Amino acid sequence: MKESATLEFKEKITNTFQKTVSAFANFSGGRIVFGMDDAGVPVGLEDIVAARLTIENKINDSIRPKPVFHLEADMRKGILTLIVEEGMDKPYLYRGKAYRRSDTATVEVDRTELRRLVLEGTNQTFEGLAARNQDLMFHDLEERLSEKLGVKKVDLDVLRTLGLYQEEGGYNNAAALLADQNDFPGIDIAKFGSSIDIIEDRETLSGISVLQQLDGAITMYRRYYQQEVIRGMERETVEKVPETAFREAVVNALVHRQWDVTPHIHVEMFDDRIDIVSIGGLPHGLREEDYLRGGVSTLRNPVLAGVFYRLHYIEAFGTGVRRIRTAYAGCVRQPEFTVTENTVRIMLPNIMATAEAYTDAETKIRSYLEGKLSSSSEISQAVGFNKAKTIRTLTSLLEKKAVERTGNGRGTKYRLK
Numbered sequence: 001m002k003e004s005a006t007l008e009f010k011e012k013i014t015n016t017f018q019k020t021v022s023a024f025a026n027f028s029g030g031r032i033v034f035g036m037d038d039a040g041v042p043v044g045l046e047d048i049v050a051a052r053l054t055i056e057n058k059i060n061d062s063i064r065p066k067p068v069f070h071l072e073a074d075m076r077k078g079i080l081t082l083i084v085e086e087g088m089d090k091p092y093l094y095r096g097k098a099y100r101r102s103d104t105a106t107v108e109v110d111r112t113e114l115r116r117l118v119l120e121g122t123n124q125t126f127e128g129l130a131a132r133n134q135d136l137m138f139h140d141l142e143e144r145l146s147e148k149l150g151v152k153k154v155d156l157d158v159l160r161t162l163g164l165y166q167e168e169g170g171y172n173n174a175a176a177l178l179a180d181q182n183d184f185p186g187i188d189i190a191k192f193g194s195s196i197d198i199i200e201d202r203e204t205l206s207g208i209s210v211l212q213q214l215d216g217a218i219t220m221y222r223r224y225y226q227q228e229v230i231r232g233m234e235r236e237t238v239e240k241v242p243e244t245a246f247r248e249a250v251v252n253a254l255v256h257r258q259w260d261v262t263p264h265i266h267v268e269m270f271d272d273r274i275d276i277v278s279i280g281g282l283p284h285g286l287r288e289e290d291y292l293r294g295g296v297s298t299l300r301n302p303v304l305a306g307v308f309y310r311l312h313y314i315e316a317f318g319t320g321v322r323r324i325r326t327a328y329a330g331c332v333r334q335p336e337f338t339v340t341e342n343t344v345r346i347m348l349p350n351i352m353a354t355a356e357a358y359t360d361a362e363t364k365i366r367s368y369l370e371g372k373l374s375s376s377s378e379i380s381q382a383v384g385f386n387k388a389k390t391i392r393t394l395t396s397l398l399e400k401k402a403v404e405r406t407g408n409g410r411g412t413k414y415r416l417k
Contacts, residue, residue: 006030023099024084025067025092035079044078090121130169136179163303174303188264242327253278294322
């Protein structure tokens with residue numbers, strides 16, 4: 001057992017543990033195990049009963065508002081586990097400051113994070129706050145609603161129905177994002193040449209409706225990743241990167257990003273791939289494994305997502321990742337998803353640049369690995385290759401992103417990706 005973002009060890013009881021209590025109550029909850037050294041080895045507390053009372057008193061005296069917690073004792077090992085639940089009345093402050101976990105460390109939140117905690121604690125979202133500019137026009141939105149839903153005029157009743165206008169406060173930030181003009185960041189698109197030092201084309205889409213931003217991104221995509229070819233008597237459009245996948249990635253970036261910070265969404269176009277970088281990491285409460293699996297949706301901007309859904313830019317909430325994967329079904333290289341604390345990066349490979357066939361040896365190993373997790377020696381024995389050929393073929397499959405490796409040394413095993 002090792003320390004993590006939701007688990008901390010303490011040999012003794014000192015005031016510093018209260019920062020971690022604040023962090024757990026503010027975000028995803030967690031456990032603090034007292035009487036355990038940094039390596040996870042029990043060292044024991046001298047007096048479990050006294051330790052329990054000390055911990056309770058420190059939390060009750062110093063954390064505001066009071067978080068929900070309970071203690072579990074292991075008398076045999078002399079350890080005491082403090083379990084802190086994520087709270088509803090955020091922010092939870094220790095000596096007037098709020099904290100969060102950064103990997104295995106506890107750090108003070110910045111001003112932006114503190115504002116988000118305040119909003120969450122009052123059951124509000126940034127998109128639902130009153131827009132600073134109330135002089136908004138919606139000609140573009142009106143045209144789209146007319147085309148898709150038959151709405152003849154976007155008046156206040158329509159905007160109320162869409163969640164873009166409240167009697168108290170007027171237009172909200174979601175409305176501003178959909179207005180013809182606004183002050184929010186947008187999408188920065190760059191087409192690179194043979195290296196990142198060579199920029200062949202660049203366009204920054206900002207100050208306009210997020211719907212127009214999506215259109216602008218699609219237009220630039222088509223300029224470089226679609227081409228007309230003649231096959232027999234017919235003209236066909238060939239997509240180097242599936243448009244369905246690109247559209248889903250950009251829509252996800254617009255709908256799920258943090259709009260209270262200024263960086264643009266980045267779309268970086270290369271000959272062999274497109275990288276789409278969204279701002280803000282995953283929405284709070286959505287685990288990386290659930291995001292990558294698809295089918296689970298935690299909406300950071302539910303009003304904005306609702307408008308995209310009504311306009312059919314979103315087919316169903318939570319299916320974006322699955323639709324991107326489906327667009328690459330049968331391709332050698334697959335999309336890659338990289339999640340960090342502050343960004344989500346989606347890499348969409350160029351199908352034409354990566355449409356290399358599997359060799360007979362690669363196909364044989366791939367067939368064997370269906371539903372299996374095996375070592376190289378097991379694979380070698382099963383397919384009848386010598387050790388060198390097996391390792392060489394596995395290396396090639398790893399480079400093609402067709403298999404993945406787990407473990408180290410003699411514990412190394414392989415499975416289909």
